[in-house]
Amino acid sequence: xxxxxxxxxxxxxxxxxxxxxxxxxxxxxxxxxxxxxxxxxxxxxxxxxxxxxxxxxxxxxxxxxxxxxxxxxxxxxxxxxxxxxxxxxxxxxxxxxxxxxxxxxxxxxxxxxxx
Numbered sequence: 129x130x131x132x133x134x135x136x137x138x139x140x141x142x143x144x145x146x147x148x149x150x151x152x153x154x155x156x157x158x159x160x161x162x163x164x165x166x167x168x169x170x171x172x173x174x175x176x177x178x179x180x181x182x183x184x185x186x187x188x189x190x191x192x193x194x195x196x197x198x199x200x201x202x203x204x205x206x207x208x209x210x211x212x213x214x215x216x217x218x219x220x221x222x223x224x225x226x227x228x229x230x231x232x233x234x235x236x237x238x239x240x241x242x243x
Contacts, residue, residue, distance in 0.1 A: 136182055145204055148187075150175050150225050151218025151238050156189060156202060157210040168210050171200060174238065177224040180204075190228065192236075197229065217241040 148154055155172040173191030176199070180186055185204040190197060202209060218238040228236055 139183060145209075146212055146214055148175060148178075148212070148214050150177055150223055151220035152214055153216040153218065153238075154189065155213040155215060157212070158202070159208040159210055172215065173198075173200075174218065174225075174228065176226060176228065 152175050153173070154175060155170050157168050157170055160167055160169050171189060171191065173189040176188040176190050178185065178187045183205050186201050187204065188199055188201050190199045192198070217240065219241045220238060225238075228238075
């Protein structure tokens with residue numbers, strides 16, 4: 129067995145995330161420390177990508193705040209992620225939907241997946 133695999137297994141985070149992919153709209157409940165206080169902030173947006181695997185996996189979430197697009201990269205193994213809610217399942221044909229950055233208004237909408 130490779131030594132790196134042993135280290136990854138030992139330090140693997142126990143943070144179990146729900147099954148989401150690019151195009152889904154999610155709400156990330158993220159713990160924020162301000163001085164000695166701690167609060168939970170919600171970041172709701174569309175998942176642009178998931179990359180990496182295991183302990184190094186990250187996902188990018190994009191939301192519109194006013195007329196400005198805000199993107200945030202969350203590490204999946206972060207202890208600051210309290211929970212993740214899936215609001216909508218999106219229907220996209222790509223694993224990375226960076227074309228969403230150029231679109232505005234109604235063109236930036238993603239069709240909802242029908243079950």
